[in-house]
Amino acid sequence: MMMTVSMSMCKEMVSLLDISSGVLKSDFFSPRRHKEKVVILMGATGTGKSRLSIDLATRFPAEIINSDKIQVHEGLDIVTNKISEEERSGIPHHLLGVISPNIDFTVTNFVDMASRATASIVLMMMTVSMSMCKEMVSLLDISSGVLKSDFFSPRRHKEKVVILMGATGTGKSRLSIDLATRFPAEIINSDKIQVHEGLDIVTNKISEEERCGIPHHLFGVISPNIDFTVTNFVDMASRATASIVSRSQLPIIAGGSNSYIEALVDDERSRFRSKYECCFLWVDVAMPVLHQYVSERVDKMVENGMVDEARSFFDYNANYSKGIRKAIGVPEFDRYFRAEPFLDKRRRAKLLQEAIQEIKRNTCRLACRQLEKIQRLRNKKNWTIHRLDATEVFLRRGKGADEAWEELVADPSTEIVAQFLCDISSGALLSTSPAIEFLVV
Numbered sequence: 001m002m003m004t005v006s007m008s009m010c011k012e013m014v015s016l017l018d019i020s021s022g023v024l025k026s027d028f029f030s031p032r033r034h035k036e037k038v039v040i041l042m043g044a045t046g047t048g049k050s051r052l053s054i055d056l057a058t059r060f061p062a063e064i065i066n067s068d069k070i071q072v073h074e075g076l077d078i079v080t081n082k083i084s085e086e087e088r089s090g091i092p093h094h095l096l097g098v099i100s101p102n103i104d105f106t107v108t109n110f111v112d113m114a115s116r117a118t119a120s121i122v123l124m125m126m127t128v129s130m131s132m133c134k135e136m137v138s139l140l141d142i143s144s145g146v147l148k149s150d151f152f153s154p155r156r157h158k159e160k161v162v163i164l165m166g167a168t169g170t171g172k173s174r175l176s177i178d179l180a181t182r183f184p185a186e187i188i189n190s191d192k193i194q195v196h197e198g199l200d201i202v203t204n205k206i207s208e209e210e211r212c213g214i215p216h217h218l219f220g221v222i223s224p225n226i227d228f229t230v231t232n233f234v235d236m237a238s239r240a241t242a243s244i245v246s247r248s249q250l251p252i253i254a255g256g257s258n259s260y261i262e263a264l265v266d267d268e269r270s271r272f273r274s275k276y277e278c279c280f281l282w283v284d285v286a287m288p289v290l291h292q293y294v295s296e297r298v299d300k301m302v303e304n305g306m307v308d309e310a311r312s313f314f315d316y317n318a319n320y321s322k323g324i325r326k327a328i329g330v331p332e333f334d335r336y337f338r339a340e341p342f343l344d345k346r347r348r349a350k351l352l353q354e355a356i357q358e359i360k361r362n363t364c365r366l367a368c369r370q371l372e373k374i375q376r377l378r379n380k381k382n383w384t385i386h387r388l389d390a391t392e393v394f395l396r397r398g399k400g401a402d403e404a405w406e407e408l409v410a411d412p413s414t415e416i417v418a419q420f421l422c423d424i425s426s427g428a429l430l431s432t433s434p435a436i437e438f439l440v441v
Contacts, residue, residue, distance in 0.1 A: 094121075179417060185251070194220065283409060291364045
């Protein structure tokens with residue numbers, strides 16, 4: 001069935017290939033004159049909708065999106081009559097047991113998440129088909145119109161990995177979710193602080209709801225008191241990447257610890273690059289604009305309970321050079337927490353504001369260091385990086401900011417990744433977005 005679909009799509013793609021130049025024609029990404037297909041199963045409770053969905057998904061290349069507003073929640077598997085892992089027969093299920101039990105799942109939430117899931121599934125089929133098509137085109141003898149003799153010979157290729165980079169606060173996590181809902185992907189966190197359990201506000205972790213059911217690796221899994229080293233990251237990230245690839249998913253590595261990413265990608269024996277082909281995306285924001293945003297973000301974190309969260313980790317004998325206590329937002333409060341019981345309200349407020357201002361300054365310094373590392377990787381190590389200028393996003397508010405994000409970051413990134421997965425060379429990139437800057441030295 002997959003071969004039938006792929007060969008059908010291949011025929012259409014071959015018609016879009018400019019044989020003389022070896023690149024795709026300009027209308028490759030133009031909408032085709034057909035609609036994608038969706039099957040919707042309906043029926044009263046207990047009539048066997050889940051069973052039928054599994055039956056169909058094992059007979060066609062398909063994935064299942066749950067539309068039961070109760071089963072979308074985590075927990076109460078017996079009460080809500082969720083199908084078991086075994087009954088799913090390995091079929092990917094979306095919107096099933098992914099929302100916190102205490103969150104009200106609205107119609108708007110469903111429409112948004114189901115639309116994203118549908119688009120992701122359709123795009124995954126396109127990605128698989130395009131990949132197979134490219135291989136089939138390379139095996140086609142144009143002069144005779146028949147397949148070459150080595151059509152059924154094994155192919156040697158590297159698996160694909162997408163790596164998202166950028167200074168703190170630029171939207172790496174948001175972009176990773178956007179891409180993972182548009183491609184069959186899983187996310188590997190590369191933030192050396194967010195890998196620890198706890199301090200979700202201080203470390204600015206994305207919430208369970210914001211993850212949209214996308215599997216996240218190396219995220220809140222290490223004890224707060226354990227020092228997570230570069231070696232630990234390389235080992236765990238390598239294992240996670242191999243695991244994701246084995247499930248035919250796209251690994252997306254996202255986080256601000258650029259030295260950890262460098263150690264993973266450019267290890268001494270080039271083990272990672274020998275197995276994987278990397279696509280680097282850099283979300284960039286002009287520093288003055290980013291500094292203003294970071295200041296506002298810290299204020300919002302304080303409003304959301306940052307001080308109380310940091311207080312819960314306060315220890316008179318704390319070592320701020322190990323574990324999660326290295327995080328910006330923990331050592332800055334030390335002086336305040338030590339003096340708090342002995343000060344009047346006015347002096348406590350003054351000391352608290354000094355701690356908050358120090359957090360803002362240290363976060364801005366971190367952003368500058370992260371930018372310098374990215375530029376070093378580009379200029380000194382000759383990494384090929386796609387820079388996406390998101391400055392305009394941060395200059396707008398509300399709906400305007402969301403529209404700018406789609407236009408300047410999410411959509412161009414999707415196009416870059418699609419072309420990367422289809423092995424279209426950088427010289428054949430067709431995007432005309434002013435936000436994309438292709439950086440290679």
